[in-house]
Amino acid sequence: MFAASLYIIVCSARNRARARLRRLREPRYFIGAIVGAAYMYFSFFGRLRSARSSAARDSARARGTGDPALAAGPALVAAGPALAGISLLVVTVVSWLAPFDSGLLDFSDAEVEFLFPAPVSRRQLLIHRMLRSQIGLLFGAIILGIAVPSPYGFGRLRMGVAMWFLLVTGKVYFTGVSLARARLRSASARTRRVAWLPVAVLTAAIAIVASAIARAFLAAPPSSVRRALQLLSEVSLQPLPRIVLWPFAAITSPLFLSSAPAGAYLAALAGSAVVLALSTAWVLKSDEAFQDAAAEAAQRRKRQPQGQLAVSYRTRSAGWTLAPTGRPEAAFAWKAAMQTLRVVDKRGLARFVAILFVLTLAATSVGREGPAATLGAFAIAAALFAILMAPQILRVDMRQDLRHLELLKTWPVKSSAVVRGELLWPGVFLTAIAWTMIAVAMTLSGTVMPKVGLGWRLGGGGAIAIVAPALVFAQLTIQNAVALVFPAWVPLGNQRPRGLDAMGQRLIMLGGTWLSLVVMALPGALAGAIIWYALGRFLGPAVLVPAAAVCTVTIALEVLLATEALGPAYEQLDLMAVERDEQ
């Protein structure tokens, strides 16, 4: 079976590489590949040069000035594995409550049809899947190794290896969780008892660590995020939590030793290898639940169109029943609203949590202490994100519906109404989020910007609130225009095409959207500037409001004209031009 696995892996990789090279004949992929390669080159070598020079600068400064921020570096490195270990423990617990899809049990249709009836044991099938996942994991580890801000190539290699251990262990562990959950439902009482064992161990582990953290936090409540992290680090060094956290710290510690002496790095790597070996042994021992878990994964995969990320929906009452009569745009908005409110997208949720985390970090880095200032800064960051970035991320519009073009095209709806209907819900939804965040930011603006006067704060907040829908709808119009005019450039639905060329295409799209937004906003900005110049001396900060209103009206007119102009593009759009199965 090992030879057969290697044969499948080599043939698949070779054919995939051939297909990628073949598609470079198409200009869009060729241009995308050039842009992607240029991005990789400059981000890698650019980072390498700047990292080297900043490392030299830092060491000179640390020698000369004794900067405490720089001096804090080693302390953070020492606390890193412990903090990462606590985070991993939390992820591990969460994976039992809401299992992650490791993908290891997601056998392709061909694998099911060829390998399942073959005289191959369950363990061999699991090992086959583990081997097959290696190419993706190695690629991920290399990319993360390149991305790390290390001045030395060898440090990047070390980081890559450490990352590979972490990724493989994660994949194997999450598979183990899926198998163990299937065993919990076994008819045999003995199997169920054995399956509960890791749950009991994990519950004890989380109880020990959580009680130690609670004691530490109650004894000295942290005044800032930095202090909280420091407390967590101290807790992880206490005797009992340290033992409990060992496997979690062991798998992450090589990540923090990429520039440590070789002996220390190799010792840490040995610890990671032990954890990986234990996880693998646990999974291979749980193989009796393999069929149930694989069947569950197959069911999940069957519900998804090919080449799409796992997004599932659950029937939820949204409190909005479509009226039998009315404008077609409202029907499209209702349809998109149902999609948004019913989605169960774990990856999307993970991305959302990551964005919240980054926004919170950005908010805390403003420098002002206190929850009100932090919340205010967070609201500002979130509002800007909702206005400027979210229209490119929330794809509940033509970008999703091109998959259903065959159905849409049969409907007796004016094409410009289809385009407007597709924009309506995401525009309203994002505007509502932006307005909520702006309201919070304005309420707390006194703590975030105490030196700015009330008039300017109110005027500025009001102006942003007025301009927000125009900017959101303008970006959605641009994105949907590209989907209609150049459908092959747009990943449909939840597709995430891979490869350097696809990455280049995404970069071109992002740059193009921003450039188009600037061009679209220019007339409105000019009109607003004229109002500012004419009325500024009479109205003071309040002039921002009429200036923003004029700007918004101008952009809104442009959006309306654009949707009318896009009508013929929708009519002309040929089903065959829409790539259905780009992977």
Next chain:
Amino acid sequence: MAIAVEHFSRTYATSGGDFTAVNDLSFDVASGEIVGLIGPNGAGKTTTLRSLAGILRPTSGRVRIDGHDIIEDPLEAKRRLAFMPDEPHLFEYLTVDEHLRLVARLYGVTDFARRSAVLIEELELKGKEQSLPGELSRGMRQKVIIACGLVREATTLLFDEPLTGLDPLGIRRMRETIVARGRAGAAILLSSHLLHLVEEICTRVIIMDRGNKIADGTVEELRARADLAEAGSNLEQIFLRVTGQRDPSGQM
């Protein structure tokens, strides 16, 4: 004529050059007629149906539905049309009831509640009204597509392999539904590989091969043509003969 197709051609651009899927096709379907469109794989049946439904644009020629050109007057033409494709592509996030509601809204169906209840009963979707497509079998999803097509008062019905995925009872019901709609005056064009079904319910048959129409008439008329059939031939034998395929029984 409910459906009028004149010199319709459709060409696809492929990496190996242009490929003509349908070449200079002309035919009519009158109200109350049930016309079967048959042909081997790649004959151009689905391309023809999709072009009639306004999904694909003809490369040349004209398609009219109740006198309305599908390109020049698409809204009026589509209002009269119902297309039931072979692959049931539904919105994954809308329930069965919501699919019907959405279609009713877009087509301006006034007595939605009554029509929906009748169809749910007729197509055996009772109890599945609040189900999402992901919770339904392929056959059930096919029934939802058909229900969406029938919920409005369409004068022209296009079926592409309407029986795929249905169980024997479902096939029987669907056959009755199609015949009933034909008797009620709808013009029906259906594509199917189930030749005994076509022979049984269709008033006329069009045979296509490699994008060309090679025969058009009632089964009796086709039987009567010496170049198409021997005496006593059934539709399957006629089909195999005109498409140049070998009959498994050994006859050409």
